Amino acid sequence: MPNAPAPSPNDQPDGQSPHDGRFVALLTECQTQLRMYVRALMPGEQNAADVIQQTNATIWEKRNSFEFGTNFTAWAFAIARYEVLNERKRQARSNSLQFSTELAETIAAELDSDQFSSKAEQLQYSKREALKHCVGALDEQQQQLLEDRYRNEQRLSELAQTLQRPVGSLKVSLHRIRQRLAKCIELRLANMGDH
Amino acid sequence: MTPQQLQQSIDALLDGQLSEADFLTLEAELSVNPQARQIYLQRIELDQLLSDNYRSDAGDKRDQETTPATRVATSAGPPRMVSRTLLLTILAAAACLLFATTLAWQILGNGSQDLAAGIPSTASEERSAIGFAVLSGQAQAVWKDQSLKKGQLIPSGIQHLQAGLIQLELFSGVQLVIQGDASFAIESPMQVRLLHGKARALVPEAAHGFQLLTSEGQVVDLGTEFSVEVDHSGTQVEVLEGEVELHPNVGEMKNLITGQRLLVDQAGQVSNQPGQPISVVGPKEMQNRLAKQQNQRLERWQNSVNELLQDPRLLGHYSLDGQLGYSRVLPNGVLNQQVRHEIPPIEKLSRKSVASQGAIVAAQRDADRWGRDQSSLDFSPVGSRVRVLVPGEHNALTLMCWVKINSLDRMYNSLFLTDGHEVGEPHWQILADGRLFFSIKPDDQDKMTRDQRQQQIYHSPPFWDTSLSGKWIMLCTVYDPDQQQVTHYFNGDAISQHPIPDHLIIKQIKIGAASICNWSEPMYRTDPTFVVRNLNGSIDEFAIFDAPLSGQEVKQLYQSGNPYLPLSND
Numbered sequence: 023m024p025n026a027p028a029p030s031p032n033d034q035p036d037g038q039s040p041h042d043g044r045f046v047a048l049l050t051e052c053q054t055q056l057r058m059y060v061r062a063l064m065p066g067e068q069n070a071a072d073v074i075q076q077t078n079a080t081i082w083e084k085r086n087s088f089e090f091g092t093n094f095t096a097w098a099f100a101i102a103r104y105e106v107l108n109e110r111k112r113q114a115r116s117n118s119l120q121f122s123t124e125l126a127e128t129i130a131a132e133l134d135s136d137q138f139s140s141k142a143e144q145l146q147y148s149k150r151e152a153l154k155h156c157v158g159a160l161d162e163q164q165q166q167l168l169e170d171r172y173r174n175e176q177r178l179s180e181l182a183q184t185l186q187r188p189v190g191s192l193k194v195s196l197h198r199i200r201q202r203l204a205k206c207i208e209l210r211l212a213n214m215g216d217h
Numbered sequence: 218m219t220p221q222q223l224q225q226s227i228d229a230l231l232d233g234q235l236s237e238a239d240f241l242t243l244e245a246e247l248s249v250n251p252q253a254r255q256i257y258l259q260r261i262e263l264d265q266l267l268s269d270n271y272r273s274d275a276g277d278k279r280d281q282e283t284t285p286a287t288r289v290a291t292s293a294g295p296p297r298m299v300s301r302t303l304l305l306t307i308l309a310a311a312a313c314l315l316f317a318t319t320l321a322w323q324i325l326g327n328g329s330q331d332l333a334a335g336i337p338s339t340a341s342e343e344r345s346a347i348g349f350a351v352l353s354g355q356a357q358a359v360w361k362d363q364s365l366k367k368g369q370l371i372p373s374g375i376q377h378l379q380a381g382l383i384q385l386e387l388f389s390g391v392q393l394v395i396q397g398d399a400s401f402a403i404e405s406p407m408q409v410r411l412l413h414g415k416a417r418a419l420v421p422e423a424a425h426g427f428q429l430l431t432s433e434g435q436v437v438d439l440g441t442e443f444s445v446e447v448d449h450s451g452t453q454v455e456v457l458e459g460e461v462e463l464h465p466n467v468g469e470m471k472n473l474i475t476g477q478r479l480l481v482d483q484a485g486q487v488s489n490q491p492g493q494p495i496s497v498v499g500p501k502e503m504q505n506r507l508a509k510q511q512n513q514r515l516e517r518w519q520n521s522v523n524e525l526l527q528d529p530r531l532l533g534h535y536s537l538d539g540q541l542g543y544s545r546v547l548p549n550g551v552l553n554q555q556v557r558h559e560i561p562p563i564e565k566l567s568r569k570s571v572a573s574q575g576a577i578v579a580a581q582r583d584a585d586r587w588g589r590d591q592s593s594l595d596f597s598p599v600g601s602r603v604r605v606l607v608p609g610e611h612n613a614l615t616l617m618c619w620v621k622i623n624s625l626d627r628m629y630n631s632l633f634l635t636d637g638h639e640v641g642e643p644h645w646q647i648l649a650d651g652r653l654f655f656s657i658k659p660d661d662q663d664k665m666t667r668d669q670r671q672q673q674i675y676h677s678p679p680f681w682d683t684s685l686s687g688k689w690i691m692l693c694t695v696y697d698p699d700q701q702q703v704t705h706y707f708n709g710d711a712i713s714q715h716p717i718p719d720h721l722i723i724k725q726i727k728i729g730a731a732s733i734c735n736w737s738e739p740m741y742r743t744d745p746t747f748v749v750r751n752l753n754g755s756i757d758e759f760a761i762f763d764a765p766l767s768g769q770e771v772k773q774l775y776q777s778g779n780p781y782l783p784l785s786n787d
Contacts (some may be wrong), residue, residue: 062261066231071268076373112375112402112410119230120241125248132254153266171232171272178232189234197228204224204263 045085048094049078054146055133059099062129063121064104068175077105099130148211156206164199171196218245227260348372349406350387354507357381359397367781375402375412384503389424392500393417404430407777415497417444418458433481434465443473444495455495461488477480514780515587521777525632526550530615530764532607535733536757537585537592544766547575547594547603547733570609572761575733578602585757586619586689586780593757594734597623601751602631602735603759611763614657614726616645617693618733619772619778624686627650631750632692633759634736641727644736645694646750651681653705653712655694657723675715677705687754689757691775697765698722704768709775711768726763733759 058073080101088097103126110120121129157165170181178196182189218226226243229235235243246253348370351580355367358381364761365371371385378397389406399414409416410649420427420438427438429445433452436445441459445452454463455478463471467485478495480488498506526534534550551571577594580601585592594603616633628649635642640660648654656674659665675694693706701717730737734752758778766774776782 058258058261058265061265062258063265065227065261066233071272108374119235119237120387121244122248125244128248129254129258132251133258138320149266150269153263153270157267158271168267169271172267175272177270178234193229193232193234196232197225200222200260200263203267204259209264 052095052098056098059133060102063126073105073109077102095134107209152210153205156203167195222255223256227257231264271503272358273691350385350403353386354384356506358383371403375400384500390421391424391427394498394500394503396497403691411447412447415446415495417497417499419500437462444497446495451480453480472699511587513571518778530762532761532763535759539589539592545577547577549574573606575603575605579716593755595755596734596752603733606730611726612724613698613765614643614696615762615766617760618756619689619690619691619758620756624753625681626753627750630752631735631749633733635728635731636737641723641725653677655703659721672718673721675703680707680712689780694773695765698724706771709772
């Protein structure tokens with residue numbers, strides 16, 4: 023990422039179309055949803071981050087074909103789904119599990135709500151803070167496991183080898199940790215609402 | 218499914234531990250049950266938050282550093298920081314993409330600097346490019362979607378080579394020859410996917426662990442040269458030297474050593490393959506073939522130069538032509554031709570004059586446009602020049618050179634200039650803005666107005682943009698007093714033509730002592746200060762004719778001397 027100061031959304035560098043500012047604003051707003059959508063379509067897959075990046079690149083490339091006034095999120099989701107399919111084709115892997123098109127479309131419609139939108143910045147921000155707090159409340163071993171699993175996006179089978187623990191036991195541990203985190207975040211957000 | 222079972226299932230999916238049967242059950246549940254989908258999305262969100270939390274160290278630090286600001290933002294309203302980070306991410310992604318397009322464009326040689334205007338300013342600080350491998354050579358290659366050129370970065374995604382051979386150099390050092398019909402994708406410097414077709418990999422020590430993936434499994438290199446062929450029957454792997462590990466999708470890992478060949482079929486069955494070896498040329502053989510092609514081009518040029526040397530209009534033809542050694546003489550081929558063939562007197566008479574050998578000053582020998590060592594002259598060291606003497610008076614003039622410019626960083630970048638600038642003397646150079654400059658000093662210049670003086674300078678439109686940096690190009694300018702016109706050529710094509718006003722026609726062109734790629738004030742002067750006008754670049758061929766060459770002739774010079782031009786059998 024370039025080490026440049028954050029541009030204000032009003033910046034109009036030379037050579038950019040006057041719509042680019044609006045376009046970037048829309049794209050920024052739907053980032054959280056877009057990333058969730060790609061992850062929802064390729065749960066647990068290591069290359070989801072790459073697909074998200076590729077999706078953003080394609081959206082930018084196709085920005086002139088977007089009609090302002092129509093549903094941006096739905097448009098972006100269609101591109102994301104296409105990129106996920108592309109990645110699937112590229113992998114040509116028989117063992118990757120894939121949701122039906124209908125389900126993918128239903129998920130898209132449900133994600134297109136303010137609950138997950140970056141428009142609800144405060145909410146997104148609170149969730150991040152809550153997660154940090156809740157991770158901090160886990161015991162050391164659990165924190166270490168999360169770190170191993172998420173920092174390097176390690177597969178459970180690799181992790182099992184490194185940690186010399188059975189895959190099944192890791193799977194159960196991770197499930198318990200997620201349950202605990204989900205509960206903790208929920209409580210924390212609810213409490214924040216009270217104040 | 219209870220919410221508890223559902224969450225268990227989703228977690229197993231996230232950790233890659235869900236069986237296909239359980240996946241189908243989960244999918245069915247998600248398809249019919251909105252609550253289940255809500256739970257699914259919440260879990261995905263948690264997964265996303267965790268991933269963000271652990272994968273953005275930099276972000277964490279920034280958060281900590283700006284804690285007070287963040288606190289203020291939190292109490293005063295929505296914090297802006299998050300959206301700014303996102304905005305930057307998007308702009309960076311967009312900029313990368315635009316840059317990749319620009320780069321590809323420039324590599325293809327069609328680029329103009331105008332394109333750079335499309336890059337958002339956030340990314341203009343540091344150049345970046347996208348890709349893991351460079352196309353280092355190709356023979357009879359036919360690409361399906363986009364034609365890739367030598368030296369170009371391989372774009373991401375699947376590439377389809379319909380026919381021919383290509384050689385790729387991955388940034389890991391792996392050399393890969395792929396034979397069409399084939400489709401492949403470069404996924405990282407250490408990972409290539411071959412969907413179908415044949416490939417042969419030469420893996421240097423630094424790249425042990427290189428992986429070649431097919432639909433039947435993956436081949437992990439342990440330091441070796443190996444071939445892979447993917448077709449309808451499955452994946453065939455053959456070790457030419459060294460050892461590889463074959464990891465079929467189904468079944469156990471197999472070790473293969475030199476000479477062994479296995480087939481993994483689509484059901485995952487592994488069998489020995491006693492049949493024909495996989496026939497694909499190796500990187501070394503590929504290099505030989507490419508070198509042979511370049512040699513053919515070189516030979517074609519040498520033949521055309523030998524013909525050119527017979528041309529009585531030629532005053533000088535300067536080239537090191539592969540002469541190794543430390544000689545500081547840049548030979549004029551016309552003189553050598555005379556020595557070698559002892560031209561009969563009548564022909565000698567037909568030449569009005571012949572230019573001297575060149576004396577190399579400061580310039581360093583470098584590779585020429587055919588890739589031969591020490592066969593061009595690099596004029597970038599300060600003071601570099603080649604001194605020549607061209608006697609006589611001439612009715613017309615053609616100047617031609619093959620030049621590789623690093624950058625036009627002087628106000629005047631010299632190609633060929635007489636010492637000082639006396640009446641009837643030509644000056645040929647490139648301005649910093651990329652325009653060719655040619656002039657012959659008229660005899661009553663001192664009496665002229667400023668505007669009239671400007672008329673005797675013939676500027677081409679800019680031919681230069683930075684994408685040409687480091688590439689060999691041919692420049693040529695023809696001064697034709699009979700037709701009263703000056704023509705500038707770039708790579709064999711006329712880029713501009715200028716009428717010579719009547720009062721500026723000069724039919725007694727004098728050169729005398731002159732410099733290639735620099736300008737010398739008269740040599741008897743004693744002032745040691747001098748202006749810096751040496752070309753920041755190299756020359757490997759320079760020719761002067763005392764006649765106007767036709768457009769057709771210039772084109773021919775370009776074609777016979779173009780190191781990039783495909784051969785008829787390419």
